Amino acid sequence: MAGLSLLCGDCGAHLKSVEEAQQHAELTSHSNFSESTEAVLTLVCSTCGKPCRSQTEVDLHKKRTGHEDFIDKTLEEAKPIDLESKPKPETDVDMEAVGEGSSTSQEMVIPEVNKDMLSELEAMGFPTPRATRALHFSGNSTIEGAINWVAEHENDPDIDEMPMVPKSESKPSLTPEEMKLKAQELRERARKKKEEEEKRMEREREKERIRIGKELLEAKRIEEENARKRILELRRLEKEEEKRAREKIRQKLEEDKAERRRKLGLPPEDPTTATPSAPVEEKKPMMLPIKPATKAERMRDCLRSLKQHHKDEDAKVKRAFQTLLTYAGNVAKNPNEEKFRKIRLNNPSFQERVGSLHGGIEFLEICGFEKIENSEFLFLAREKVDLAVLSTAGSELNSAISNPFFGVL
Incomplete structure (x- = not known):
């Protein structure tokens, strides 16, 4: 099967023509090329028509333009590689010039090839025209490529004729420098x-x-x-x-x-x-201290300290705030119910939600709870239930829960 692309043995890139391979060699200094039966991938953007040769190019195009639809035209664009498409025999050029009635004939010259590789091929026994032709048509890249070209075209009738190209096309390849x-x-x-x-x-x-x-x-x-x-x-x-x-x-x-x-x-x-x-x-010379305002500040400091001590556990802190809000709300709504005013300190659920967190028990004590029975319970006596204090506690907890910057600034 004829080759559909040229494969760079140094980087694995697939190229559509000899010209592309030469340009690739000039840019990268790669010189190991061979024919491949794998066609060059051609994915065409259906929005702007830009062709992409790899999935990486497709991803970059999507990211840059936002276009999503691509059409695979690899098989449509695939064509056999013609290693002799660029140079034309002298006779063909002359016939075309005569057929077109051109009054001026283009000057034909011998293509320039790597002199060191030409000397090596001549030392191996290859005639100069054959060695020059092999180096020219193999891309003037490596000795192995030239020898492979000779092996594939040794039966050509013009194998030992010196190749001729238009003078404008006889430009020397780039030197290593x-x-x-x-x-x-x-x-x-x-x-x-x-x-x-x-x-x-x-x-x-x-x-x-x-x-x-x-x-x-x-x-x-x-x-x-x-x-x-x-x-x-x-x-x-x-x-x-x-x-x-x-x-x-x-x-x-x-x-x-x-x-x-x-x-x-x-x-x-x-x-x-x-x-x-x-x-x-x-005529009283002094005013009484504002207890609710003082307790509000203590509550706020307590909640801020709790959040800062557990700053990497937002879910745990929010659950603690909601639990404290539930305790305060239950007492405010049912001040005569003792079950809402008494908390067992070693209760696993209480310890997990509030007791184990820095400042949780202190907040309840500011609300009026006291430790009783050898510190086994937190208890709020009925006569010490202060609805104003509980209302302040509810306001501070609601502010701490709803404000995303609480305890951060």
Whole structure:
């Protein structure tokens, strides 16, 4: 079967023609070529018509353009390799010139071949015309290739005739030094292209880092703003609670005073002549500490410490937050149910979800739970259930669960 391609024995590349093999040799300095019955792979992009010769070229084309459909035209494009297609005998050239009525004849010359390999072939006993023809048609690459060509064409009638080619085609092959310079130039070009690509990628990475930094700063600003709003709201609620407590105390004092007058048999005091006690209450030099705000900060620090101690276990931390939220919610909804206010510390499920994590038990203690019975249980007494504290705990846990940057900034 006739060869369908030329196979490079150095790198395994399949080439469609002698010209391509010569170009490949000039670029790579490879010189070991042979005929192959395997056709050159031809995959044509159905979108833009670009032909690809390997699956690697197909993958690169897909990545660069996004085109997905390719048509396999390997069998359609496959043609037998014609090793003698480029040079034409002198007689054929003369006939074509006469047939076309050309007034000028193209000058024909002997092709230039490697003189060292020609001398070796002559030393082996090959006539000069046969050796020159063999080197020219085998690509002027190796002694073995020339000998193989002679063996395949020894019955040709013009085997011992000196080949003639047009003068324009008789260009000498690149010398080893020129091949080295050409290869160096290609490597330098590839290096510069790679450096430019690396610089472009570095600029893209720098833009991405700047964008992420801006997003983190914005998220931190939003978190701080929300924290300030929560503290202001807690202080407002504390002030209202303090105001209601003062009013209750004032009413209690009035009731006690009226009761004493009743027991002594005195008439009720006239409200218009009663001395107001409110100004006395307002002269307090100091304000009471804001307990819910203080506990909220302690809760937040406790949850932040828990997440930072287990920063590589996001699922475990989230499950712990949800479990603590369940404990606080059950007590707030059912304060009279003792089963929701008592937790066994050595319970395997509790240990896995909360007890074994840094800060889990401390958070429950801030909510009012205390260790009893030789530290075997956590217990929240009914009279110590503070719905405001439990509500604060729920708010902090919800914020920690829903905020992706909690404990990170």
